[in-house]
Amino acid sequence: MQMPGTSFNVTAKNWLRAALLGACTLALLPHGTAAQGLFSSAVTVNDRAITQYEVNQRALLLQFFNTPGDAQQNARESLIDDALRQEELARYTIALTDEQYDMALAEFAGRANLTPAQLLANMGQLGIDGAALRDYLRVSVLWRDYVRARFNSTITVTEADIDAYIARAATASQGMEILLSELIMPLVPGQEQQIQQLAQQFSQLTSTAAFSDAAREYSVTNSRANGGQMDWVPLANFPPGLQNVLSAMSPGQVTAPLGIEGGVALLQVRGLREGRIANASVASVEYAVMQVPSVAAAERILPTVATCDDLYTHNLQNADVTLTRQSVAPAQVPAEVAPVISTMNPGNIIATPTANGATITMLCARNITPPQGLTRELASNLVRGERLESRGDRIIAELRANAVIR
Numbered sequence: 001m002q003m004p005g006t007s008f009n010v011t012a013k014n015w016l017r018a019a020l021l022g023a024c025t026l027a028l029l030p031h032g033t034a035a036q037g038l039f040s041s042a043v044t045v046n047d048r049a050i051t052q053y054e055v056n057q058r059a060l061l062l063q064f065f066n067t068p069g070d071a072q073q074n075a076r077e078s079l080i081d082d083a084l085r086q087e088e089l090a091r092y093t094i095a096l097t098d099e100q101y102d103m104a105l106a107e108f109a110g111r112a113n114l115t116p117a118q119l120l121a122n123m124g125q126l127g128i129d130g131a132a133l134r135d136y137l138r139v140s141v142l143w144r145d146y147v148r149a150r151f152n153s154t155i156t157v158t159e160a161d162i163d164a165y166i167a168r169a170a171t172a173s174q175g176m177e178i179l180l181s182e183l184i185m186p187l188v189p190g191q192e193q194q195i196q197q198l199a200q201q202f203s204q205l206t207s208t209a210a211f212s213d214a215a216r217e218y219s220v221t222n223s224r225a226n227g228g229q230m231d232w233v234p235l236a237n238f239p240p241g242l243q244n245v246l247s248a249m250s251p252g253q254v255t256a257p258l259g260i261e262g263g264v265a266l267l268q269v270r271g272l273r274e275g276r277i278a279n280a281s282v283a284s285v286e287y288a289v290m291q292v293p294s295v296a297a298a299e300r301i302l303p304t305v306a307t308c309d310d311l312y313t314h315n316l317q318n319a320d321v322t323l324t325r326q327s328v329a330p331a332q333v334p335a336e337v338a339p340v341i342s343t344m345n346p347g348n349i350i351a352t353p354t355a356n357g358a359t360i361t362m363l364c365a366r367n368i369t370p371p372q373g374l375t376r377e378l379a380s381n382l383v384r385g386e387r388l389e390s391r392g393d394r395i396i397a398e399l400r401a402n403a404v405i406r
Contacts, residue, residue: 043076044406045083054079057132064123082139084399089142096138104141105133147392155387157380165379166370176235178246179271181208181228182343183215186263186353199257199264206252211268220263221350229270230343236282237366238342239330247272258339261289261361262354265339286327286364287341291357293320298351298358305349308364325364337361 041049058075067074096104102116109119120130183202185195198218205211212227219228235243245255249269258265288308292298301314308325315323333341340350344363352359370379 043080044404045080046087046404048083048087050076050079050083054132057129058136060126060128061123061132061136064126064128080400080405081396082135084396084403085139085143088395088399089139089146092146094142094146096142100141101134101138104137108137143392144388147388147395151388151391152384155384157383157387161383162376162379163365163367165383166374166376167366167368169371169374169379176247177232177273178235178269179232179273180230180246180343181211181215181268181270182221182223182230183211183219183228183266183268184221184260184263184340184350184352185218185265186220187355188353189355195264196257199266202266203254203256205254205268208252208268208270211254220352228268232271232273233343235272239333239338242338242342259336260340261336261352261359263352267339267343282330282366283369284327284367285330285333285341286325286367287333287337288323288325288360288362288364289337290315290324290360290362291322291354292318292351292360293357295351295353295358297321298360301360302349302351305360305362307347308362311360311362327365327367 039051039053042052042055043050055072055075058079059071062074062078063071105116105119109116112119114122120133123130123133185199187195202211202214202218205214212229215224215228221228223230235247238246246267246269249255251269251271254266254268258267286308288311290301290311292301292314297318301311304314305311311323311325315321340352340361341363344350346363346365349360349362352361370376
């Protein structure tokens with residue numbers, strides 16, 4: 001259960017509209033009907049009745065939190081979940097003391113730079129009973145502590161998890177994303193000239209269908225099954241020089257042949273858009289390049305490799321295998337490697353035939369400078385919090401599936 005942040009507010013116009021609508025509705029009802037309706041059961045969860053008054057109060061509270069969507073429907077679902085949480089908590093006789101509640105209220109009000117008294121006063125002006133917030137906070141805090149106590153010891157956060165979270169956190173600003181198709185051909189010994197000529201021909205294509213047909217027939221990458229088509233990737237993944245080239249191209253255009261280790265690569269632009277890219281530049285790119293004596297050897301190695309560390313095993317076991325692993329700034333990635341790893345995600349691997357066997361290229365990591373204030377310790381705690389919340393959501397889903405809700 002996630003508690004809202006600091007952005008809770010209800011505009012005067014929205015509140016006035018709600019107040020007028022409520023007043024008009026009450027005026028049209030027979031004497032006593034309004035009160036009876038407010039305190040009648042709106043929904044029953046197992047044996048626990050939730051009144052229409054509780055739904056209305058929770059709806060106002062969610063509006064105060066700026067929760068998107070239908071306030072009444074959201075309130076109903078929120079109260080159903082709270083009823084299920086309370087049933088689960090009752091099994092363990094877990095309760096919140098007044099002192100703990102006061103601390104939770106102070107923390108919650110502090111998110112909006114308010115004191116508890118100021119927060120309650122603002123809510124009271126909008127017709128929100130303080131009891132509505134009290135019920136909401138009590139269940140929220142107890143449920144958070146219950147889930148943490150039950151699952152915290154089972155949650156493992158790895159360094160890779162932290163890296164992934166930092167990368168995700170650093171994608172808050174708008175930038176450019178590019179949609180590409182790739183075609184990578186090996187320079188087969190004795191056929192180098194013909195392959196270079198083919199690459200020149202393919203670089204003149206303007207049809208995505210024609211380029212996809214060529215990729216299916218000639219490309220050696222896994223994407224060939226999809227006509228070389230890849231998903232959107234941040235333009236920042238590419239070296240600065242190639243970024244400039246790609247950003248200046250129109251959909252359908254193909255790059256000039258790009259020389260890579262043991263082969264030639266072509267990229268066709270299919271789209272360019274504003275998207276989410278790292279607002280901090282990529283600090284370094286870590287990749288591995290392994291030379292093996294044959295394509296058959298590469299085909300035996302690929303299925304056994306999940307991380308770059310796995311490559312060391314093959315390097316130690318085979319004297320005819322050489323491995324190079326580097327972590328460098330994006331601009332320092334060799335020209336023959338950059339086009340290959342720029343379209344990769346960490347953990348992706350590719351084998352390219354060469355004159356002397358085959359080259360295996362793997363992207364180990366793309367390291368992004370963390371946003372200011374986001375330490376690795378904080379990122380670890382946030383990842384843990386996300387996973388605990390997910391465990392709590394699963395419990396609620398199971399309770400809902402077994403509950404009688406009417």
